[in-house]
Amino acid sequence: MNFYLGIDYGTSGARGIAIDETGCIQAEVRHPMKMSIADRWDSALWSLLAEIPESLRREIKAIAINGTSSTVLLCDATGKPVDAPLFYNDGRGAVVLEQLQSVAPANHTVLSATSSLAKLLWMSQQLxxxxAKYFLHQADWLAFLLHGQxxxxxxxxxxxxxxxVEELKYPEWLKKLQIPIQLPQVLPPGTPIAEIRPEIADKFRFRRDCLVCAGTTDSIAAFLASGAKSPGEAVTSLGSTLVLKLLSQKRLEDARYGIYSHRLGDLWLTGGASNAGGAVLQQFFTNAELESLSCEIDPSKASELDYYPLLKAGDRFPINDPHLPPRLEPRPNNPVEFLHGLLExxxxxEAYGYELLQQMGAxxxxxxxxxxxxAxxxxxxxxxxRCLKVPVISSVNAEAAYGTALLAMQGVEKEKVA
Ligand code: ADP
Known part of the structure; x- marks a missing residue:
């Protein structure tokens, strides 16, 4: 039997999920850790691998890893980090934005203080x-530990x-920055890179021909885990914020709304994120209250209350207005009515967000x-x-590690066909 291992380095810790050829979960392991301490990334990886039952490790055909998007680091020629990594939300790149604007196309996704390129440019000005010889993302470096390339x-x-991602090459304008560093060679996510290093195979009793595949980011991995596959299928993430992702044949880019598209094989994963979301609910209700009060709402009736629930002024998607004020009035005395208004x-x-993506061509x-x-x-x-007028169901699986395990499986299958 072939098993496939997905490893997720998310914001709150590292997880691993091994699946069989039918997508059934065979093992699930976790390693809670503070993601701000990078010198623990490798030890977390070794302990995750060690926690997977040995009998299962021997059957793992391929491994892929996802990291948080735009968590990056510099390494020397041997792959040793030369300084602490910059995490996904590190805004030190703000000081190089003007320089980036002078070379990158208007509204490009790199034009943000937290983009990987802004971080690289900032790093290039440090002692x-x-x-440094190589610039890598978190997932690249962790996979390197396993395959050695x-x-x-x-x-x-x-x-x-x-x-x-359309032309599958680094653009000419990037070269104008003349950053003296080796940028990574870029492969389609899931592509087998190499067999696991023999010393690691022997130490953890993996098979010698276990393949290490190109990885992905944590939010795309969560999308892959959901079960969505075809154009027109979407995943809404109802976390602290409201994140929409719609699979489409057309690529959408509109920096005004924070909309950009990831490539997913022959399709595009389009999406946007609103600051409205669960964090506002938490301001007024405990999770237990959310559960009990929700049971008293009649979902077939529309609430007349018209809110725009935000923690502070400003949203980008689906309304692009940095000054948009939170609208939470009038507030009825009855908490059931208030919650109904917020959920509605x-x-x-959400419905308006999907409408906007479709208007743009999704x-x-x-x-x-x-x-x-x-969820x-x-x-x-x-x-x-009722508002979206399409079927709404829970994701098949919500774990990024599961999506990354699927990616490893599909990568190996594709290779077989080719
Ligand atoms: P994140 O990872 O984005 O912080 P999670 O996916 O863990 O968020 O979701 C947390 C959010 O889910 C909280 O903001 C909370 O308000 C919301 N939440 C939890 N339980 C419920 C519920 N029963 N109904 C609606 N929202 C809920």
Whole structure:
């Protein structure tokens, strides 16, 4: 039997999920850790591998790893980090934005203080840069530890480095920055890179022909886990914020709304994120209250309350207005009515978001999977179904590690066909 291992380095820790050829989970392991301490990335990887039952490790045919998008580091020629990595939300790149604007096309996704390219440009102006040979994303470096070939990435991680995912090459404008560093070679996510290093195979009793594949980012891995596959299928993540992803035949880019597309084989994963979301619900209700009060709402009736639930002023998608004020009035005395208004208003924002993506040319929405803390709320699901006018169900699996295991499996299958 062949098994496939997906490893997820998310914001709260590392996880591993091994699946069989039918997609059934055979093992699930976790390693909680503070992601801000990078010198523990490798030890977390070794302990995750060690926790997988040995009998199963021997059957693993391929491994892929996802990291947080735009968490990056510099390494020397041997792959040793020359300084601490910059994490996904590190905004030090703000100081190089003007320089980036002078070379990158207007509204390009690299034009953000937290983009991988802004981080690289900032790093290139630091003293430690002299020791650096390679620039890598978190997932690239972790995979390198397993396969030993330094300098390889995938086109999901490389999008915010400026890699042209349509032409499959680094664009000419990037060269104008003249950053003296080896940029990673970019492969389609899931592509087998090499067999696992023999010393690691022997130490952990993996088979010697176990393949290590190109990885992806944590949010794309969660999309892959959802079960969505065809154009028109979408995944809404109801976490602290409201994140929409719609699979489409057309690529969408509109920096005004924070909309960009990831390449997914022959399709495009289009999407946007609103600041409205579960964090606002948490301001007013505990999770237990959310559950009990939701049971008292009649989801078949529309709430008349028209809110725009935000923690602070400003949203980008689906309304692009940095000054948009939170709208949470009038507030009824009855908490059931208030919660109904909040859930209904967020469902309207979600519906408007998908409408906007379709207006811009995305495929017609026909199915919505749901992930995140709000996915378990069946009342909200029913309200959203009424507003979206398409079937709404929970994701098949919400774990990024599961999506990455599927990616490893599909990568190996594709290789066989080719
Ligand atoms: P993130 O990873 O984005 O922080 P999660 O996916 O863990 O978020 O989801 C947490 C959010 O889910 C919280 O903001 C909370 O308000 C929301 N949530 C939890 N339980 C419910 C519920 N029963 N109904 C609606 N929302 C809920």
């Amino acid at each position: 430690f840069f002299g020791e 330094i300098g390889i990435s995938d086109y999901h991680n490389a999008l915010k480095l400026g890699y042209d 208003s967020m469902a309207r924002i 495929d017609k929405l026909n199915f919505v999977y749901t992930a995140g803390g709000g 378990a709320n069946s009342t909200w699901t029913a309200i959203r179904g």
